[in-house]
Amino acid sequence: MSKVSITVNGKATAHDVEDRTLLVHYLRDSLGLTGTHVGCDTSQCGACTVLLDGRAVKACTLLAAQADGSSVTTIEGLARDGMLHAVQEAFHQEHALQCGFCTTGMVMSTVDLLSRNPSPNEQQIRHGLEGNLCRCTGYHNIVRGVQHAARKMGGATAAAD
Amino acid sequence: MATIVEPSGALMGASIKRLEDGKFLTGRASYTDDIKLVGQTHAAFVRSPHAHARIRGIDAKQALGMPGVHAVLTGEDLKGSGVNPMPVGWLLPDIKIGEKHALAVGTARFVGEAVAVVVADTPALARDAADAVVVDYDVLPAAVEAVDALKPGAPQVHANAPGNVAFNWQIGDKGKTDAAFAGAKTVVRQRLVNQRLIANAIEPRASAAAFNPANDELTLYVTSQNPHVHRLIMGAFILGLPEHKFRVISPDVGGGFGSKIFVYPEECVVAWAAKRLARPVRWTATRSESFTTDAHGRDHVSDAEMAFDADGKIVGLRVRTIANMGSYLSLFAPCVPTYLYATLLSGQYDIPAIHCEVTAVYTNTTPVDAYRGAGRPEACYLVERMVDIGANALGMDPAELRRKNLVPAGSFPYQTQVALAYDSGNYEPALDKALAMLDYKKARAAQAAARKDGRLIGIGLSAYIEACGIAPSQVVGSLGAQAGLYESATVRVHPTGKVSVMTGSHSHGQGHDTTFAQLVGSELGLGVEDIEIIHGDTGRVQFGMGTYGSRSAAVGGTAIYLSLQKIKEKGKQIAAHLLEASPADMDFADGKFFVKGSPSKAKAWGEVCLAAYLAHNIPANIEPGLETTSFFDPGNFTFPFGTHIAVVEVDPRTGYVQLNRYVAVDDVGNVINPMIVDGQLHGGIAQGVGQALWEGAVYDSNGQLLTGSMMNYGLPKAENLPSFETARTVTPSPVNPLGIKGAGEAGAIAATAAVANAVVDALSPLGITHVDLPLTPERVWGAIQNAQKRS
Numbered sequence: 001m002s003k004v005s006i007t008v009n010g011k012a013t014a015h016d017v018e019d020r021t022l023l024v025h026y027l028r029d030s031l032g033l034t035g036t037h038v039g040c041d042t043s044q045c046g047a048c049t050v051l052l053d054g055r056a057v058k059a060c061t062l063l064a065a066q067a068d069g070s071s072v073t074t075i076e077g078l079a080r081d082g083m084l085h086a087v088q089e090a091f092h093q094e095h096a097l098q099c100g101f102c103t104t105g106m107v108m109s110t111v112d113l114l115s116r117n118p119s120p121n122e123q124q125i126r127h128g129l130e131g132n133l134c135r136c137t138g139y140h141n142i143v144r145g146v147q148h149a150a151r152k153m154g155g156a157t158a159a160a161d
Numbered sequence: 162m163a164t165i166v167e168p169s170g171a172l173m174g175a176s177i178k179r180l181e182d183g184k185f186l187t188g189r190a191s192y193t194d195d196i197k198l199v200g201q202t203h204a205a206f207v208r209s210p211h212a213h214a215r216i217r218g219i220d221a222k223q224a225l226g227m228p229g230v231h232a233v234l235t236g237e238d239l240k241g242s243g244v245n246p247m248p249v250g251w252l253l254p255d256i257k258i259g260e261k262h263a264l265a266v267g268t269a270r271f272v273g274e275a276v277a278v279v280v281a282d283t284p285a286l287a288r289d290a291a292d293a294v295v296v297d298y299d300v301l302p303a304a305v306e307a308v309d310a311l312k313p314g315a316p317q318v319h320a321n322a323p324g325n326v327a328f329n330w331q332i333g334d335k336g337k338t339d340a341a342f343a344g345a346k347t348v349v350r351q352r353l354v355n356q357r358l359i360a361n362a363i364e365p366r367a368s369a370a371a372f373n374p375a376n377d378e379l380t381l382y383v384t385s386q387n388p389h390v391h392r393l394i395m396g397a398f399i400l401g402l403p404e405h406k407f408r409v410i411s412p413d414v415g416g417g418f419g420s421k422i423f424v425y426p427e428e429c430v431v432a433w434a435a436k437r438l439a440r441p442v443r444w445t446a447t448r449s450e451s452f453t454t455d456a457h458g459r460d461h462v463s464d465a466e467m468a469f470d471a472d473g474k475i476v477g478l479r480v481r482t483i484a485n486m487g488s489y490l491s492l493f494a495p496c497v498p499t500y501l502y503a504t505l506l507s508g509q510y511d512i513p514a515i516h517c518e519v520t521a522v523y524t525n526t527t528p529v530d531a532y533r534g535a536g537r538p539e540a541c542y543l544v545e546r547m548v549d550i551g552a553n554a555l556g557m558d559p560a561e562l563r564r565k566n567l568v569p570a571g572s573f574p575y576q577t578q579v580a581l582a583y584d585s586g587n588y589e590p591a592l593d594k595a596l597a598m599l600d601y602k603k604a605r606a607a608q609a610a611a612r613k614d615g616r617l618i619g620i621g622l623s624a625y626i627e628a629c630g631i632a633p634s635q636v637v638g639s640l641g642a643q644a645g646l647y648e649s650a651t652v653r654v655h656p657t658g659k660v661s662v663m664t665g666s667h668s669h670g671q672g673h674d675t676t677f678a679q680l681v682g683s684e685l686g687l688g689v690e691d692i693e694i695i696h697g698d699t700g701r702v703q704f705g706m707g708t709y710g711s712r713s714a715a716v717g718g719t720a721i722y723l724s725l726q727k728i729k730e731k732g733k734q735i736a737a738h739l740l741e742a743s744p745a746d747m748d749f750a751d752g753k754f755f756v757k758g759s760p761s762k763a764k765a766w767g768e769v770c771l772a773a774y775l776a777h778n779i780p781a782n783i784e785p786g787l788e789t790t791s792f793f794d795p796g797n798f799t800f801p802f803g804t805h806i807a808v809v810e811v812d813p814r815t816g817y818v819q820l821n822r823y824v825a826v827d828d829v830g831n832v833i834n835p836m837i838v839d840g841q842l843h844g845g846i847a848q849g850v851g852q853a854l855w856e857g858a859v860y861d862s863n864g865q866l867l868t869g870s871m872m873n874y875g876l877p878k879a880e881n882l883p884s885f886e887t888a889r890t891v892t893p894s895p896v897n898p899l900g901i902k903g904a905g906e907a908g909a910i911a912a913t914a915a916v917a918n919a920v921v922d923a924l925s926p927l928g929i930t931h932v933d934l935p936l937t938p939e940r941v942w943g944a945i946q947n948a949q950k951r952s
Binding site: 097 | 176178179181182183184185186187188189190191192194195285360361362363364365413414415416418445447448449669670671672836837839840843844845846847848870871872876877878879880882884885908
C-alpha cells in the first residue's frame with residue numbers, strides 16, 4: 001500500500017492505495033469521480049483521458065503513485081460556476097456525442113489539443129484526436145465540435161487544409 | 162394501412178439540441194460500472210484458453226483459500242442448482258441447437274468461454290484467484306472456418322449437429338431462377354466473403370446484481386439494449402425468477418450496435434451468484450473479454466451469380482451462402498443469415514427470379530449474432546458488388562446499370578421474389594441527387610485524367626435498401642421468432658400538465674430523450690422541458706421489446722403517438738364537460754381544447770389535466786386521472802433506401818486506400834430531428850467504411866483470436882475518415898402514422914459496398930475485378946502484385 005496525494009479538480013485528496021492502483025481507478029473508486037471511463041486494456045480508446053498538470057494523459061496508463069503530488073483535472077472539474085467549458089458547450093451545439101461514453105475523454109483531449117494549437121485545421125483536429133476512439137459519431141460532428149470550440153475560444157480553424 | 166400525418170408544429174423536423182447531453186458532457190451519467198452497490202463483491206471469470214477442450218476437472222482449492230474470496234462456482238454448480246441452458250429466441254425447421262450453459266459443462270467450445278467464476282472482495286482479488294483455479298483440459302481439434310467445418314472428417318462442435326450444420330434454409334423459386342439463368346445473355350459469378358466483425362461499443366459489457374431477502378426481489382443492472390427482453394429470458398427461461406420479483410435496469414449504456422441485445426452468460430451468473438451468496442455481485446468486461454465474448458457479426462462466404470439479358474436487365478440472382486454461427490446459437494442468431502439477409506437480396510432492383518440457399522455452420526469460435534445492420538449489410542454488399550461486377554462485364558456505367566434496374570417509382574408496394582413487400586420507395590431521385598452532389602461526370606473525367614498519370618482513383622456506388630422495424634408479430638412468429646415485435650408506451654400526464662412517457666425502447670446514444678420529447682411536445686403543444694422520457698427500467702416501464710433494427714422511432718415512437726391520441730380524446734371529453742359542449746365538437750390545438758368554430762370557448766391543457774385528477778367535475782362515465790398505455794404492432798417492415806458514393810485513391814506502392822469523398826443520400830421517411838438522424842448516418846457510415854477497409858476478426862487454425870484487442874483490430878479513427886456529405890429525399894412510410902422509416906443502420910448497410918466498389922474500380926485498370934474485405938494495404942498490395950505478375 002502507498003499513500004498517494006493528488007490535487008484533483010482543485011481539491012487536495014489523499015488515500016492509501018495498493019501499489020498497482022491505476023490513476024483511473026483512484027479517480028473512479030477512491031474519489032467516486034466516475035466521469036473518467038475505462039474502455040480498453042491497451043491505452044487505445046482514450047475514454048479515460050484526464051489532464052495531468054495541464055497535459056492530456058490516459059489515466060489507465062499511469063499508476064496513481066506516478067501522479068503523486070500532481071494536479072489532475074477530470075471532466076467533473078471542467079465546468080466552472082455552473083457554466084459549461086467552451087468545449088463542452090461546443091460538443092452540445094454540434095451534436096458531437098451520442099452514447100456519451102467516449103465523450104468525456106474526447107472533451108479532455110480536445111481541451112489539450114486546443115491549448116497546444118488554438119487554430120487547428122480539419123486534418124490537424126483528426127490527427128490530434130487519433131488517440132480517442134468513438135464508435136457512434138463517425139467523428140464527423142466531433143470535428144465540427146472542435147472547430148466550434150476553437151472559434152469560441154478565440155482561435156479560428158482553417159476552413160480547409 | 163395507416164394514414165400519414167404531415168409533420169406539424171415547430172418541434173417536428175427541428176434539429177433541437179439534445180436534452181440528454183448535459184450529464185454526458187459533465188461526467189455525471191450513470192453507466193452500469195458507475196453504480197456502486199452496498200456490500201458489493203466482484204466476479205472474475207475463468208475462461209477457456211482452448212477453442213475446443215473437454216473439461217476433465219476443476220481444482221479450486223488454492224483459489225478458495227486466498228484472502229477475500231467468497232466462492233468459486235462451476236458449470237456443474239450452476240446446472241445442479243437448477244439453472245437452465247441459455248435459449249435460442251428464433252427457431253427454424255430442423256434446427257440443431259447445441260446446448261449452452263452460462264458456465265461450460267463438460268466441454269468448452271471457444272476461446273473465452275466461461276468455465277468457472279470467482280467471487281471476491283475486489284476485482285483484483287477476484288482476478289488473482291481466478292488465475293489460481295486449475296482447470297484440467299483435454300484439448301480437442303477445433304473447427305474454425307465454416308467452409309472447413311463442413312468438410313468430411315472435420316472436428317464436430319456438437320454431437321447433435323452432424324457435419325456441424327445448425328440448419329439449412331432456402332428462399333425463392335429455384336426452378337424459376339434456374340430457368341432465368343438458362344435463358345440469360347450474360348452471367349457473372351463471384352465468391353464473396355463478408356468477414357467477421359466485432360461490434361466494439363466503447364463501453365464494455367457489465368452487470369451488477371443485488372438480492373433483497375426482505376422481499377425476495379433481485380435487481381440486475383446490465384448493459385442491455387432491451388431490459389424487458391433480458392428480464393423475460395433470464396427470469397422465465399434461465400433462472401426461474403418470477404417477473405414481479407426480478408427488476409432489470411439498463412441505465413446509461415455506452416453504445417450497443419446490436420452486441421448488447423443478447424442475454425449473455427455473465428449477467429446470468431452474476432444474478433445467480435448474488436442470490437446464492439446473498440451479496441451483491443458485479444462484473445465489468447475487460448476489452449479482451451469484449452473481443453472474445455461479445456457476439457460477433459457477419460461471417461458469410463457466398464457464391465453469387467447474377468444473370469442479365471441483352472439490355473442489361475437483371476433477370477436472375479442465385480446465391481449459396483455459408484454462414485458461420487460460431488460455437489453456439491446466440492439469442493437471435495438464426496434470423497440474421499435468413500430472414501434479415503436473404504429477404505433483402507432484391508436490393509432496389511426489379512429482379513424477376515431469385516433463389517438463395519443458406520447453410521448455417523457451427524465452429525469453435527465466438528457466437529455470431531446481429532451487428533449493426535444484421536444480415537442487411539451482407540445482402541447489400543452482395544447485390545451491389547454483383548451489380549458492379551456485372552457492369553464491368555457488360556461494359557456499362559455502374560450508375561446507368563443501376564438506374565435501368567431500379568424498381569419503378571409507381572410500383573409500390575412492391576412484392577419482391579424473396580418474401581418482402583417494400584412499403585414505399587422512389588429510388589431514382591436519390592440516385593440522381595447523389596450523382597449530382599458528387600458531380601459524377603466531372604469525377605469520372607478526373608478519374609480518367611488521373612489514370613493517364615498512373616494514379617489509381619476509384620468511384621463506387623451503393624444503392625441500398627434497408628428493412629427496419631421487423632414486424633408484424635404474427636408473421637415473425639410464424640417464421641420462428643419466439644417473441645412479439647411490437648412496442649409499448651405509457652403516457653402519464655401529471656395534474657400540473659407535465660408529462661412522463663414510459664417507453665419500451667431503449668436509448669444508448671440514439672437521443673430518444675430529445676426525439677420522443679419533440680413528438681410529445683408537438684402533439685400536446687408543450688415545450689420539451691415539460692416532458693420526461695423514461696426508459697431502461699422494468700420497474701418503471703410496463704413492457705417493451707427494446708432498441709435494435711432501427712425500430713425505435715417507427716415502432717416505439719408510434720406507440721407513444723397512439724397513447725397521445727387517446728390522451729387527447731379523454732381531454733376532449735373532460736373539456737367538453739367543463740364547457741358544456743358536445744365532445745364531438747371539441748378540437749385541440751396550441752395547448753388548448755376548444756369548441757370547433759368558437760376558439761374562445763376553450764380550456765387550457767393544464768386546466769383539463771388538473772380537472773382530470775381533481776375529479777370534482779368530470780363526466781360520470783369517465784375515470785379520474787390522465788394516463789394511457791398503447792402497444793403498436795406494425796403491419797409491415799419499413800424500407801429506407803438511398804444511394805451512397807465513395808471516391809478513393811489507392812497508393813500502388815503500399816496498397817493504402819485513402820477515402821477522399823463520401824456522398825450519402827438517404828431516404829428514411831419523415832424525420833423528427835434531422836441533426837440526430839444525420840448523426841446516426843455518420844456513425845453507420847464510419848462502421849461500414851471500417852468493414853470495407855480495416856475491420857475483421859482473424860482466428861488462427863487453432864481457434865485463437867488474433868485480433869483480440871484494439872491494438873490489432875482495425876477500428877476507424879478520426880484520422881482515417883473524411884467528413885461526410887449527406888442529403889435526403891423524403892418518401893414517407895405508409896406503415897405507421899408518423900411516416901417514419903428508420904435510420905440507425907442505413908449507413909452501415911450502404912457504406913461497405915460503396916467503398917469496396919470504389920477500390921475495385923480504382924484497381925480495374927490493372928485487370929483486377931474483385932478483392933475480398935477488408936481492403937487493408939496488405940490485401941490490396943497483394944492483389945496489385947498478383948495482377949502485375951499475371952500481366
